[in-house]
Amino acid sequence: HCVYEFQVEMTCEGCSNAVKRVLGKLEGQGVNTVSIDLEKQRVYVNSSLSSAQLLETIKKTGKSCSYIGVKSS
Amino acid sequence: SDQATGTLKVKGMTCMSCVHNIEDHIGTVKGIISIKVSLQENSATVQYQPSLISLQQIAEMIDNMGFECEVQD
Numbered sequence: 001h002c003v004y005e006f007q008v009e010m011t012c013e014g015c016s017n018a019v020k021r022v023l024g025k026l027e028g029q030g031v032n033t034v035s036i037d038l039e040k041q042r043v044y045v046n047s048s049l050s051s052a053q054l055l056e057t058i059k060k061t062g063k064s065c066s067y068i069g070v071k072s073s
Numbered sequence: 074s075d076q077a078t079g080t081l082k083v084k085g086m087t088c089m090s091c092v093h094n095i096e097d098h099i100g101t102v103k104g105i106i107s108i109k110v111s112l113q114e115n116s117a118t119v120q121y122q123p124s125l126i127s128l129q130q131i132a133e134m135i136d137n138m139g140f141e142c143e144v145q146d
Contacts, residue, residue, distance in 0.1 A: 011088070011090040012087050012088040012090055012091065013087050014085060014086050014087030014088055014090075014091040015090065015091060015094070017085055017087075017139065018085060018091070018138060018139025018140055019139060020139070021085065021139040021140075021141075022137065022138070022139040060137045060138060061094075061137075061138045061139045062094050062095070062097065062098030062138050063094065
């Protein structure tokens with residue numbers, strides 16, 4: 001698996017929890033871990049799914065987001 | 074008339090940006106006439122057209138946004 005990095009507009013803890021919850025639903029279906037850096041507006045997802053699928057899931061939260069790239073571990 | 078009002082329980086909101094996020098996002102959905110989210114009461118009141126969308130579908134959309142949401146019976 002690799003770690004995908006996304007920029008996601010999150011203004012508060014409720015927003016980051018929402019993103020974590022939405023991605024959490026995919027845990028066990030291709031998503032392993034999700035970590036969020038609220039200050040840097042970054043979401044890191046360790047997953048075997050494609051970045052497009054993950055971006056689609058994050059977009060459902062209604063927040064503006066973009067795919068940054070694969071994080072070099 | 075093809076209009077109904079329903080109330081949903083919404084958990085996980087921590088600030089007004091979550092409220093605006095839900096109202097803006099759900100407000101654009103076909104069949105939604107209006108939506109009012111209350112942070113204090115952790116609820117959302119929705120006016121919608123039952124012929125186009127059901128309360129359950131609206132609850133699922135909010136749930137997909139990352140907020141725990143159920144129809145309030």
